[in-house]
Amino acid sequence: MFYRDPGHTYHVAEWDAFPWLLHGFGTRHCDLPERFAHLATVKQIHSAECVAAExxxxxxxxxxxxxxxxxGxxxxxxxxxxxxxxLxxxxxxxVAAVHAGWRGTAARIVEHAVEKMHRTFGTEPGDLHAAIGPAIGACCYEVGPEVREQFGGQGRGRLDLTAHNALQLENCGVTRSRIHASNLCTMCGGEEFHSFRRDREAAGRMYSYVGVK
Ligand SMILES: [Zn+2]
Structure with a gap:
């Protein structure tokens, strides 16, 4: 279950049980880089590439x-x-932080991230918890045939990226009850989210973060 704190950041309520964990899904109303001096990010390129921050x-x-x-x-x-x-x-x-647009989802980046955690830390999928944050929902995400083909569909239609990523997580062994999805749509879910489809070049970006205290 997701909740929003007074600082306009969403959290998974179940994860508050992990005292060693820091996590959140930012909105347009919070500026995460100022809150964390020690943030690590990547230049995002819609790939399936996973980087060990070390x-x-x-x-x-x-x-x-x-x-x-x-x-830290x-x-x-x-x-x-x-x-x-x-994750x-x-x-x-x-922990892992993953950016999955349609290209990354088609390239199964979340499965690559689970595999990277396995190789790097010895992570077993059965020990994983996953949170899928606010993203464009099937309500608003209509795509052309060239995109739907990547997901086994035909013709123009709607695409549910959250559902595809949840399925990929299940397929690689993450327990269904440990996969938390916000189901908040960035496009029609209100002004608290940045939406590229809605705001085009004027859209900012929201930070989703996770770390070990
Ligand atoms: Zn929507």
Whole structure:
């Protein structure tokens, strides 16, 4: 279950049980880089590339996901309609932040991130918790045939990126009851979100972050 704090950031209520964890899904009303001096990000390129942050700060090259387990570190992705996904390995105290637009979702970036956590930290999918943050919903996301084909569809129609990412997480072994989806639509969900489809070049980006205290 998601809730919004007084600082206009969304959190997963179930994750408040992890005292070692920092996490949140920002809105247009909060400026995360100022809150975290030690943020690590990547130059996002709509790929399936996952970067191990290893305690580093700043922009760590090109990619669309980061993984980390160093205490005191916070990793983040930026979105405005694309899907932000946070992964938490409860047992090994490791985390991942993933940016999944339609290209990244078609390239199964969230599965690559789970695999990267496995290789880097020994993470087992059964120990993972996942949160899928505010993104453009099927209510507003109409795409052409060239995009729907990537997801087994035909012709123009709606695409539910949150559902596809949830399915990918389940397929690689994450327990369904541990996959939390906000189901908040950035486009029709109100002014608190940036939406690229709605605001075009004027749209800002929202930070979704996760870290180990
Ligand atoms: Zn919508």
């Amino acid at each position: 305690g580093r700060r700043g922009v760590l090259g090109e990619g669309d996901a980061l993984v980390e387990n160093a205490p 570190s916070v990793i983040a992705v930026k979105t405005a309609d694309c899907v932000p996904i946070l 938490v390995d409860e047992r090994r105290r490791a």
